[in-house]
Amino acid sequence: xxxxxxxxxxxxxxxxxxxxxxxxxxxxxxxxxxxxxxxxxxxxxxxxxxxxxxxxxxxxxxxxxxxxxxxxxxxxxxxxxxxxxxxxxxxxxxxxxxxxxxxxxxxxxxxxxx
Amino acid sequence: xxxxxxxxxxxxxxxxxxxxxxxxxxxxxxxxxxxxxxxxxxxxxxxxxxxxxxxxxxxxxxxxxxxxxxxxxxxxxxxxxxxxxxxxxxxxxxxxxxxxxxxxxxxxxxxxxx
DNA sequence: TTAATCACTAACCTTTAGGTAACTACTATC
DNA sequence: GATAGTAGTTACCTAAAGGTTAGTGATTAA
Numbered sequence: 001x002x003x004x005x006x007x008x009x010x011x012x013x014x015x016x017x018x019x020x021x022x023x024x025x026x027x028x029x030x031x032x033x034x035x036x037x038x039x040x041x042x043x044x045x046x047x048x049x050x051x052x053x054x055x056x057x058x059x060x061x062x063x064x065x066x067x068x069x070x071x072x073x074x075x076x077x078x079x080x081x082x083x084x085x086x087x088x089x090x091x092x093x094x095x096x097x098x099x100x101x102x103x104x105x106x107x108x109x110x111x112x113x114x
Numbered sequence: 115x116x117x118x119x120x121x122x123x124x125x126x127x128x129x130x131x132x133x134x135x136x137x138x139x140x141x142x143x144x145x146x147x148x149x150x151x152x153x154x155x156x157x158x159x160x161x162x163x164x165x166x167x168x169x170x171x172x173x174x175x176x177x178x179x180x181x182x183x184x185x186x187x188x189x190x191x192x193x194x195x196x197x198x199x200x201x202x203x204x205x206x207x208x209x210x211x212x213x214x215x216x217x218x219x220x221x222x223x224x225x226x227x228x
Numbered sequence: 229t230t231a232a233t234c235a236c237t238a239a240c241c242t243t244t245a246g247g248t249a250a251c252t253a254c255t256a257t258c
Numbered sequence: 259g260a261t262a263g264t265a266g267t268t269a270c271c272t273a274a275a276g277g278t279t280a281g282t283g284a285t286t287a288a
Contacts, residue, residue: 006158009151013144013163015218016211022221024138025275030127037123042235044120049127056276058236068224079285082235089224096217097130099210104129106206107136110182139245156265170246172266193255196265232287237280244275249268256263 022067027052027060029097032090035070040083069093136181141166141174143211146204149184154197183207 023029027049034048046057061084064070069090075081137143141163148162160171175198178184183204189195 006148006162007152009147009153009162010164012147012151012211012215015215015222016143016147017164017218018222019214019218020140020143024140026134026138027276029130029134033123033126033130034120037126038121039123043233046235048120048123050124050131053277054236055238055278059276067221079234089221092220093217096210096213097126099213100133101126101129103207103210104131104133107181107203108129108132110203141246157263167247168266169248169268173246193264230288233285235282235284237282239280240278242275242277245273247272248270250270251268252266254264256261258259258261 022069023093023096025060027056028064028069029093029100031057031060031064032069032086032093033097035084036086036090036094040085042082042084045084136183137207139174141170142178142183143207143214145171145174145178146183146200146207147211149198150200150204150208154199156196156198159198 030049030052031045034045037048039045039048042054042057042061045061046052046054049057061070061072065072068087071085071087073083073085075083144163144166145159148159151162153159153162156168156171156175159175160166160168163171175184175186179186182201185199185201187197187199189197
């Protein structure tokens with residue numbers, strides 16, 4: 001019997017794996033979209049991302065900060081506020097997010113239109 | 115106290131949510147990459163995607179088929195073979211996959227180079 | 229005085245994703 | 259006859275993700 005020799009595609013798979021490790025999950029991209037659209041405060045972000053809970057948002061913000069995609073600033077007046085902002089590094093994701101958005105529209109049309 | 119008025123970004127968030135529902139998870143994009151690189155058989159795909167188990171591959175292939183991203187063909191000779199292939203619809207993901215790959219490379223450089 | 233806002237955290241629970249090992253039925257090779 | 263490959267499935271289990279509820283301590287608006 002023939003042995004199957006798989007085509008090697010690790011040059012594509014390894015970087016994609018790296019990217020997915022950082023941005024996969026239900027929420028990270030959505031939070032990033034909200035912040036780049038100008039939402040800075042915890043509750044603003046929470047309101048703008050449908051169905052997210054405070055606990056999950058809190059955790060995801062920490063993850064995003066760790067991966068250098070957002071910044072957390074404490075604004076020290078009365079009362080103390082906290083503001084989140086997108087880092088320059090997160091802007092390297094903009095094309096990816098746009099593709100995701102376009103594809104979502106396309107896929108929905110495909111599924112509904114059949 | 116000021117009420118926070120979140121910027122509305124649902125026009126971006128909703129399509130991205132749709133896209134993520136279909137392609138998020140650890141494996142789907144990687145399997146799609148393997149198939150578009152020419153791997154057709156179950157075991158070829160399994161060998162080309164690091165660490166995936168037969169059970170997970172089997173389930174993910176079914177999901178991808180349901181979402182019209184791959185096709186499953188039964189080749190009826192001795193012995194019966196099964197071949198998976200990418201659909202035209204899955205090709206609409208190619209730019210997205212490329213972006214993911216590029217970003218993975220960029221992000222790795224950023225993390226290591228700091 | 230009461231209630232609400234802000235930015236969370238803790239304790240607890242459920243759901244989903246994913247992993248392990250064994251097994252099937254057929255074919256092919258040593 | 260033994261072993262290995264093919265394309266999975268089944269049962270069982272763990273880990274990770276995510277959800278629910280409540281609460282904190284400060285401020286402020288009605």
